[in-house]
Amino acid sequence: MKKQLLFLILILFTLKAVAGDGRKQEVDSLLAKSMEFGGKGDLVTYIEMAIKALNLASAVNYDVGKAKSGSYIAEGLITVGLFKEGLKQLDRIETTDFYKNEIFMQSEVHRLRGRAYGGLMLYQQALRELRMQQGLIRKLTGEKQIKSYQFNYENLAVVFQRLGQLDSMQKYTELQLDNLKVFAEKDAAMRYQIVYENLGKLYVQKGELAKAQLYLDKSLALIEKYKIPIVLNTYGVLGSLEEKRGNLKKAAAFYEESLKKKRVAGSRIGIKSSYRELADFYRKNNLDKARADHYEMAFSRLNDSLENENRQVVDQVLNQILQLKDQESETKVSKVATIAILVLVLLVGAISFFIWRTRHNRKALLQKEEALQETESVNRELTEQIGENKFNTLVELAKSNNPEFLTLFTELYPQFIQALKSRDSNLRSTELEFCAMAFLNFSTKNIAEYTFVTVRAVQVRKNRLRKKFDIPSDADFNNWMRGLVDTSEQA
Template sequence: MMRFLSFIIFLSGISYAQIGAVKKIDSLLSLSANYEFKDGLQSLKYAKQASILAESINDNELLFGTYLQMADCLYTLDMFDKSLEYIKNIEKKNILNNPIKRARLKEVKSNNFEALGLDELNLKELNEILEILSSNETNDAREIKARVYAYLSNYYEVKGDFKKADEYINKTLKLNKEILKPKPIDTFIAKAYICLALKKTDSAFYFINKSFDSQKVKGKYSFKYTLYMVLADYYYYKENYPLALINYQKTLNDMASFNIKDTECSMMVKEKIYKIYGKLNDRRNEQKYLNEFKNELSTYNHENNKGLQKAVNLILDEKDNEKKVIKKKNKIIFFLIGGLSTLAIAYLYLRNRKIYKRKRDVLVEKEKLIKKNRELEGQKKELNKKAYQNQFNELISLAKNNNPEFLILFEEMYPIFTANLKQLNPHVRNSELFFCALAFMNFSTKEISNYTFVSVAAVQLRKHRIRKKYNIPSHEDFNTWMKSVEQMQLM
């Protein structure tokens, strides 16, 4: 009896501990969801703690939830390669035992593919979600379908098929009336952008107002940066640049106040801001926001390139798993059929052809991904080249106009030359630095005379004095020597 009672107490202790762990996991996942857009790293920490607990009690249901939340957090942080790794872990553990789970996993996967620019894979995942949930009319299924229709709307909007984009966003608007937890703000914003694309400005403004009205229900402690951005884009479309600038700045401020990491949004806003300042002939602010945009784009492309390789591996692993399943089925069929060897051989032949076709498809998909990666690198180089050319043209223009801002931009573009010249002469004045900079840029004596409004003789005299000061040999070309300053190895 004592042994029996001890056993019962032991089992009760295990059960109580598991119940406590389940409650703790649910609490951590709830915290992770709440922090996902406020503090991405904190959200990830909570999700990681939950996954460790789920692994300790070996509960497949909880493992799925925690791994999926980890993948979602990493996607939000623009760490697409890590997000795809967790998706891979879920698939390896084979814990996708119901349609809702399969659909949710594919949703996060499609989000990663969309961010990586893998359009065909993104579209494939979205269509498979709708197929999985085609006969499922539960509230969870409707919520997922509402989001998928919105994703499809965005897909066709990017492709320029605004009519089809409008059809899908209307499906989301319809489902929002039927589900328990709709996202009206996001849907109204998406609808507003489509209306702008279709040149229905009155309709766009109507849905922008509806999004702000829905935001009031949420209260003042929730972020509004997506609302400010669509309103700014509306004014940009209407060419009301002052109001557009105000709302773009509100977008960035709101993201900063809520510590939101949305790289794509930040890049798009800064791109629009520098373009507006360009239209307003405000070169200083134009250059400032252009530099910020380029820096963020460079970081973003770097993360994308890492994620592309993970996507390739993920696809290849999926195909390998399919081949293993097929081989296993072939063995079972072979032993069951026994004497029907002819049928078995035919079956295996067809299966092997299918495997070969899938393998070939994988190689084709891999080549597409590699090509996409090269295109991204090419676009990055082209953007850097154009940005440098724009800066150089601006520098030439400032020099020709004898503009004092020339020296600021010159030092930014050629910091090594400036530093080396100051090391050769720590007391060099700005006027002398300006003169040397013109020579560095290979302006002729006559051009320097024209742009600085002095005589040719005065320019030649100044060159003579600088030659003496820096010990420039008389036989060496003055401009060539100035170019060599940038290559000097000084202590």
């Protein structure tokens, strides 16, 4: 009898495992369907399939499915402009074991956060996320690494374009080109064509028209050689190039050709931008008022239509997200009874802890207030010395771990750098940068955050510098650094 019972239990466990595997396969199938709809530009169905996958993965506790479906949902939300909702999905992904163990998923979360922050016009946060992604991409290999770099460089180029930093935009657009060199031209013809097109547009903006022509000719050659079917912007950029040269007849022909290509491709957003382009061109150059009015009217009609459609898409997506939240709430309700019991058991301990914590926090708060007052005093002094704008720029460079930080700091505080080098002429740039952050009164935690290392690593480096400069153990490290300038001036 016992053997039969054990045999039945074994069968039940086997059936449960098989059923679980079947549900996991169903999740993977839903994710594959989601990708298909995403490739067709059907964002509503793309997100709908991903939400179904997430619900099923949560029901069977399929960790990989929860992470992947969450990333699909986040990508869709960010694409339709629901940036804050997308960021919430990314927070959920970080709770999965798959995220914690999979470098590529970590890289993707930083990429998506970069896109979301860029959409919210929080450009410094976007740059930070994308630079953190680069650190993870270095650990990847093969095609995943190459594609990740390509998207990373594209996103960085977009952020710098929005910031109006054309040199940085150029750097990352050219890096896209270098990254593509591992592929044969015919295997990545469309990617090459888009990069050439972007470089052409960039050089038109910079007024380097010969270089712009060079890259646009390369784009046209690829279009002709590989019969690339969808060409949205090359002819429009050629129009702006000829307009800059003063060849208005050629410019008009290119702008009109660009509109024709976009109509063939069926790109309504592209058509809208061409209408705007043509209306502005004809009006600004006093060429043809009737044509300008015609394209202005066409732009208004299409823009209203697209905005209405976009609102409908956003409404549909929001409804799906609300349904997802309702389902999450139902799951939470079923856990309330268990949680209530745990709360009662822990209540006495929590009260005791609260009393102790309150006393501890009072003491910590006093210490923080003293430290804050000191920091504010130091910042006021430094700001008075060099001016608020330069000081703010210096702090932002430090926070984004920008290599230009040390250059600007040396320019603003040459006495401090000279005082350091007089004590040790062989100091490395990383040591100078570290001491500069201490001079600006950054805390150990701040330095660790801005330089992407652990707090422990910062403490170790401080101890090494204490030995190198004979800083007494009872002396405040930051105060000692700031005192160097006074000491050198007295000498």
